Structures are given as structure tokens and as C-alpha cells.
Amino acid sequence: MSATTTTKLPKDFIWGFATASFQIEGATDVDGRGKSIWDDFSKIPGKTLDGRDGDVATDSYNRWREDLDLLTQYGVKSYRFSLSWSRIIPLGGRNDPVNEAGIKFYSDLIDALLERGITPFVTLYHWDLPQALHDRYLGWLNKEEIVQDYVRYARVCFERFGDRVKHWLTMNEPWCISILGYGRGVFAPGRSSDRLRSTEGDSSREPWIAGHSVILAHAYAAKAYREEFKEKQGGQIGITLNGDWAMPYDDSPANIEAAQHALDVAIGWFADPIYLGSYPAFMKQMLGDRLPEFTPEELAVVKGSSEFYGMNTYTTNLCKAGGDDEFQGHVEYTFTRPDGTQLGEQAHCAWLQDYAPGFRDLLNYLYKRYRKPIYVTENGFAVKDENTMPLEQALKDDARVHYYAGVTDALLNAVNEDGVDVRAYFGWSLLDNFEWADGYVTRFGVTYVDYDTQKRYPKDSGKFLSKWFKEHIPESETPKAATTNVIV
Ligand code: GBH
Numbered sequence: 001m002s003a004t005t006t007t008k009l010p011k012d013f014i015w016g017f018a019t020a021s022f023q024i025e026g027a028t029d030v031d032g033r034g035k036s037i038w039d040d041f042s043k044i045p046g047k048t049l050d051g052r053d054g055d056v057a058t059d060s061y062n063r064w065r066e067d068l069d070l071l072t073q074y075g076v077k078s079y080r081f082s083l084s085w086s087r088i089i090p091l092g093g094r095n096d097p098v099n100e101a102g103i104k105f106y107s108d109l110i111d112a113l114l115e116r117g118i119t120p121f122v123t124l125y126h127w128d129l130p131q132a133l134h135d136r137y138l139g140w141l142n143k144e145e146i147v148q149d150y151v152r153y154a155r156v157c158f159e160r161f162g163d164r165v166k167h168w169l170t171m172n173e174p175w176c177i178s179i180l181g182y183g184r185g186v187f188a189p190g191r192s193s194d195r196l197r198s199t200e201g202d203s204s205r206e207p208w209i210a211g212h213s214v215i216l217a218h219a220y221a222a223k224a225y226r227e228e229f230k231e232k233q234g235g236q237i238g239i240t241l242n243g244d245w246a247m248p249y250d251d252s253p254a255n256i257e258a259a260q261h262a263l264d265v266a267i268g269w270f271a272d273p274i275y276l277g278s279y280p281a282f283m284k285q286m287l288g289d290r291l292p293e294f295t296p297e298e299l300a301v302v303k304g305s306s307e308f309y310g311m312n313t314y315t316t317n318l319c320k321a322g323g324d325d326e327f328q329g330h331v332e333y334t335f336t337r338p339d340g341t342q343l344g345e346q347a348h349c350a351w352l353q354d355y356a357p358g359f360r361d362l363l364n365y366l367y368k369r370y371r372k373p374i375y376v377t378e379n380g381f382a383v384k385d386e387n388t389m390p391l392e393q394a395l396k397d398d399a400r401v402h403y404y405a406g407v408t409d410a411l412l413n414a415v416n417e418d419g420v421d422v423r424a425y426f427g428w429s430l431l432d433n434f435e436w437a438d439g440y441v442t443r444f445g446v447t448y449v450d451y452d453t454q455k456r457y458p459k460d461s462g463k464f465l466s467k468w469f470k471e472h473i474p475e476s477e478t479p480k481a482a483t484t485n486v487i488v
Helices: 002-006 037-041 060-074 100-115 131-137 143-161 174-182 206-228 253-276 281-290 296-302 356-370 391-395 398-416 460-472 480-485
Strands: 014-018 078-082 119-125 167-172 236-242 245-248 309-312 316-321 331-334 374-378 422-428 447-450 455-458
Touching: 014 060, 014 119, 014 374, 037 131, 060 100, 060 455, 060 460, 078 167, 078 422, 100 119, 100 143, 119 143, 131 143, 143 167, 143 206, 167 174, 167 206, 174 206, 174 236, 174 253, 206 236, 206 253, 206 296, 236 253, 236 374, 245 253, 245 356, 253 281, 253 296, 253 316, 253 331, 253 356, 309 356, 316 356, 356 374, 356 398, 391 447, 391 455, 398 422, 398 460, 422 460
Parallel strands: 014 078, 014 422, 078 119, 119 167, 167 236, 236 309, 245 316, 309 374, 374 422
Antiparallel strands: 316 331, 447 455
């Protein structure tokens, strides 16, 4: 730990917290907002763990000023949030009208952030597709339509917010959009071959088609930004991919290969075409003609379309070859080592354990393979049973503090010892919020939300990150808010 106290991050390092529109806003039927695919999906019995929907969430559509007060108190430099497409264009399509009330909501939010010295990082799409586009042509399954509609939506955002927003993320986690929405069917629109889960869908084909559309929509929006806005507005645009570190279960050649296959499907599926210019060979081999192909013209737009690597990561999986799960590259994941021990502390959700060395390894892997500056756009932990603890106990979230302490140390080492060009770090999430299929059961916030009163309470983890970044980013560059107002 001695390196931690003496070594710092670059003075212009950006840090903050992230959220997403559908997870926090609520107010789903006010001021002209159109429905998103999550509105009705979250109301179908069995789709969320607690049977609750996103109609209220953390009520941030009404309480956003309070949320910004929290950001100021934590002393963040930046805030990553997403725009609700159907607030801005209620029916979503390229010929559908723009909703000025939706524009005003985000415009006011952006102004208020800037007044506080907080830099907006804006995600255009964090899973809340306008319902009308699903009804019209099945959304991401219709490449011709969705790419044009998405690019028009992106253009509206660049036009209306790009004078003030200089950091754009086109998509959040294409793997989740495609696999969870069109393969496993656990996320909206809930399509799957599993007839117990869904009446429609073909899990062998649709996820790969959806992913292909997402890549193209991202790429054509980035092209529009670069050609029509970048010079005047001076911002950056890129994509954010999910991906956890993959470690071979043991040193058998089959499991070493399995770990690479896991990375190829979780990350390479999107990152390889975008940064390197083609789908991973393993995916072509696994899927044959079920993997769509890019035309040469499309590929020219896709390759080089992201100016940085947006990295969302939460954990490390031990990888064993085998099984028939294409969505993981025929790899089985476990947290139990061959000797029976666990990789780390178990989170509330089954897929997450605390293992900080994997965070450093992943940063190194991505930097070496894709050679782009890295923005860590999400990283966080859900404490076991936090939802049923008394408030005072939940605020002492030691397991989350441990997680963030490990990760920040790994970050520092990756930057200073390994030379990885990491420029930003966002904790997920500013607040407990609507955790998709988990409803409100799983809490990822550094701020506790009492869902009866909507009152917010900073947890120890929020205070930890606030203090850690204050100590590790050279003082002169820290915004005033950070030095005067930190809650510790
Ligand atoms: C992020 O995704 C999301 O961007 C964010 O909205 C969300 O709140 C946050 O995670 C916390 O969950 O095999 O069906 O169990 C993280 C990436 C990838 C993590 C899929 C969960 C397991 C899917 N996610 N993974 S499943």
C-alpha cells in the first residue's frame, strides 16, 4: 500500500459516478415521453425479481437537483448519465417529432452540471429503446431502419447538447443489449428461443443480428459526429463495452484457450471490428453464416469509429472449456478455484465476486490489444443482503469499500507501473436504483435510497471514493466543489 500514498494519477484524470435514464428517472408518462421497451417489460409478472417496475425508480426526473448536490458533495469531476431516446423523440423514428420538454430536461441538467464544474459524460443509448420502434420493425433486428433512426436521434442530441457536451458514448454494453434482450430473453424486449420465457425469438440467430445493428448504428452516428459536429464542438465520441476479466480455471491448454474464447465473445465481438477491423476468427468459426457480414463500405465506417475504449467491468471469471453456451463462447464460468476456495467476496448477485487483480489484468489486456486511451465508464459492487438490512448497517458497506479500495489500487498500478493510458473512472452507481431484472433487490449505489421516502444517504463507499480521488489527483486541478464540500 505504500505506493498508494505517494503515487498519484495524472492531474487531468477524470472521476465520477454513473447512472442510466431508465434506472433512475421514473416519471415515465410525463412531459410527452414516449414508452420505452422497458416500461411494459418490467411490468410483466416474473420479469423482475421483486415484481416491481421502473415507473418511479429513484424519481430523479423530479429530484435531479438533489442528485447533483450529492455529486458536488462527493467532489466528482464528472457525471456519466444517459439520455432517454423516447423523452427526446417519443416515437423514436427519423420522421417523428422532437419533444421540446424532453430536450429541456436534459439541457437544464447539463447547464446545472457545468455551473457546478462537473463535466457531463453522456450515453446516448442505455437500453431504453422507444417501444414504437420495436412495434414498427423489431428494433435492433432491423438493421436498415434502426441505423437510420438511431443516427437521426444522435444528430438531434449533438445539435441540441453538443455545444456543452464534449464526451459522448454511443452505446452502453452491446453484448447485454443483444444477448440478454434477444438471446437469453431476460432483458427487454425479452426475445428468446426458450418458450418458457418468451413466445417469440430465435436465440441462435437474433442476438448476432442485433449486435451487428448496434455496431453499425454506433459507427454511423460516430461518423456523423466526426463529419458534422466535431470540428465545431470539439468533443470526443466512442462506445462502452461490458467485459469481465477471464482467467483460465487451471493451466490446461483447453482452459487457457477457453479464457481467450470468453474474451472473444464478451469483448472481441464488438471491439475487434471497431478497433481492429473484423469479427474475431473464433466467432466466425463458432457461428458460421449466422454471424452477419459487413460490406466493405460498412467496415470502412466501423473500423476506427471509437476514439477511446469505454470499459465497464465488474468481476473476473474462472473459465473452463465446455458446455453449449454460445453466448460465452462454449465456456463455463465459475468463482470456485480447483482447490475449492472462492475467488473473492460474493456480491448479492450470483455473477459478481470481488477480485481486484483481474481489473488490472483486464486494463493491460485491453490496452495492449486495442491501443486506445481507456475510460472506465462503470465499475461497482452489490453488497449481499443490503436490501434487507437496517439503514445504519447498509451505510457501513465495508464489502463495497473493500472492493473499491482494491480496484483503485489496481488502477493506480496499471497507470503508474504498467503504463496503461487510463483517463477516467466512474463508479457504478451514484445511487441505488432500478437494477433491471433484479428490480430493486440488488443495490449498486454509493448512496442508499430509501424507496419509501426517496431519501438519499451517502454510504461509506461513496465517502471512500471521494477521499481517495481527492488524495490521488493533484490538487490544483480539482474543481472548487471538491476541495470545499467533500463529505468525509
Ligand atoms: C451494468 O452491466 C449495466 O450497464 C448497468 O446498467 C447495471 O446496473 C450494472 O451493470 C449492474 O448490474 O448471465 O444473465 O446473469 C454489467 C454487465 C453483464 C453484468 C451480464 C451481469 C450477467 C448476466 N453485466 N452479467 S446473466
